[in-house]
Amino acid sequence: MLDDMLDYLEHIRERPVWQPVPQQVRNLFHETLPRQPTDLGTVHASFMRDVLPFAVGNAHPGFMGWVHGGGTPVGMLAEMLAAGLNANLGGRDQMPIEVERQVLQWMRELFGFPVTASGLFVTGTSMANLIGVLVARTAALGVGVRQQGVAAGGKRLTAYTSAGAHGCIAQAMDLSGLGIDALRIIPMNDQYQMDTPTLERAIAADRSAGFTPFFIAATAGTVDVGAVDNLDVLADIAHREALWFHVDGAYGALAMLAPDIAPRLLGIERADSIAFDFHKWGQVPYDAGFILVRDGTLHHSTFASPAAYLRREARGMAGGSPWPCDFGPDLSRGFRALKTWFTIKVYGAEQLGQVISGTCALAQYMKQRIEAMPMLELMAPVALNIVCFRYRSDNADQVNTHIAAALQESGIAAPSTTSIDGHVAIRAAIVNHRTHTSDIDALLLATLAFGAAATKTGI
Numbered sequence: 001m002l003d004d005m006l007d008y009l010e011h012i013r014e015r016p017v018w019q020p021v022p023q024q025v026r027n028l029f030h031e032t033l034p035r036q037p038t039d040l041g042t043v044h045a046s047f048m049r050d051v052l053p054f055a056v057g058n059a060h061p062g063f064m065g066w067v068h069g070g071g072t073p074v075g076m077l078a079e080m081l082a083a084g085l086n087a088n089l090g091g092r093d094q095m096p097i098e099v100e101r102q103v104l105q106w107m108r109e110l111f112g113f114p115v116t117a118s119g120l121f122v123t124g125t126s127m128a129n130l131i132g133v134l135v136a137r138t139a140a141l142g143v144g145v146r147q148q149g150v151a152a153g154g155k156r157l158t159a160y161t162s163a164g165a166h167g168c169i170a171q172a173m174d175l176s177g178l179g180i181d182a183l184r185i186i187p188m189n190d191q192y193q194m195d196t197p198t199l200e201r202a203i204a205a206d207r208s209a210g211f212t213p214f215f216i217a218a219t220a221g222t223v224d225v226g227a228v229d230n231l232d233v234l235a236d237i238a239h240r241e242a243l244w245f246h247v248d249g250a251y252g253a254l255a256m257l258a259p260d261i262a263p264r265l266l267g268i269e270r271a272d273s274i275a276f277d278f279h280k281w282g283q284v285p286y287d288a289g290f291i292l293v294r295d296g297t298l299h300h301s302t303f304a305s306p307a308a309y310l311r312r313e314a315r316g317m318a319g320g321s322p323w324p325c326d327f328g329p330d331l332s333r334g335f336r337a338l339k340t341w342f343t344i345k346v347y348g349a350e351q352l353g354q355v356i357s358g359t360c361a362l363a364q365y366m367k368q369r370i371e372a373m374p375m376l377e378l379m380a381p382v383a384l385n386i387v388c389f390r391y392r393s394d395n396a397d398q399v400n401t402h403i404a405a406a407l408q409e410s411g412i413a414a415p416s417t418t419s420i421d422g423h424v425a426i427r428a429a430i431v432n433h434r435t436h437t438s439d440i441d442a443l444l445l446a447t448l449a450f451g452a453a454a455t456k457t458g459i
């Protein structure tokens, strides 16, 4: 199995990025519950034949869809060790939790947070943003909100984010019981950043209408175009208005590792909480999200609970309090910290930062190539590693939707699409450490070919 996976990664360039799943392969996975054992080799062969070739392909250098990390062999091997140990990191006195605390310590250092800051591995930034909203809610309403619910105090909390924010911010408002209507969507300026004068007016209007503003969710690396909100100005506003300042840095926050990109995140060190993923720009295999909270005591009092079967002791295995389960909704938790610890130790922060800088440099290369191709048109500024463009055509939305699907089906490259100012854009998010200029060229040349063919056949 190890040989197969190492071969897979070594020769991934020779494979299509993605290929559609044939119906007969899908049908193989409609069998009934196997009552009898199957030989391990047979099951492994089925994996190699029926599953592996039909993955989404984000380990491939030509994959530039959405914002997916590429993973590494080091992360893969660490996952094997973690699974062999079968550690449960909910709590108790054990060294695996010290590994998680080590990563937390590194993240405090990276973001300039105090030693009292807390942090927790979670599935991804969707969960990390939810935890951010819940801790901010406790800050605004007091710990009693856990018992009495958000309606009891009669305060109507409002939160603020930009039109470029990820949908999971609204979802966090929904899941926390505050409601999506309580999230004010602030328009973006011409750099696709939250428009701060509009934000200030929205906060003032809400205060005079009897609402209680409590939360600003900034974005460091928007999912559509890779814009970074003006974090320092937002930190000023949050400070002046006494609001919680949260940063959704799902992929962008780790740009702190790259000396040439980090200055663009100025102000992130002033956040009350930061949500981010190691599984995107950090190249750690899925899944590995993280929430960092400045006020560790408040974070603890948002989640800790006194269940008798989780009693802490001064000695024995029930020591080591506080436990990770005191900082989030999960009790049983896997050893996500190990693959992250291995990745950071083996490659080192500098090399991980160079990967991040490298993908931004590739995005600038792609931008220049697009500007030199008369049939292509750039759709948004290239702030980090995301390039939105389209093929020029009378029927541009339809043609570009077709081109993106044709690229994916060709196996040459896999961009995704988004909507920029109401128009369909082909979107390349360069995240993978394996991607080179030749992959960018292949994507653009195939775009020209599919675009010309589509125009000729009148799609």
Ligand SMILES: *Cc1c(COP(=O)(O)O)cnc(C)c1O
Residues within 6 Å of the ligand: 067, 123, 124, 125, 126, 127, 166, 168, 219, 221, 222, 223, 248, 249, 250, 251, 277, 289
């Ligand atoms: C990817 C992303 C998310 C969601 O993170 P998951 O790890 O997929 O849950 C949230 N916000 C932004 C800006 C993202 O890029």
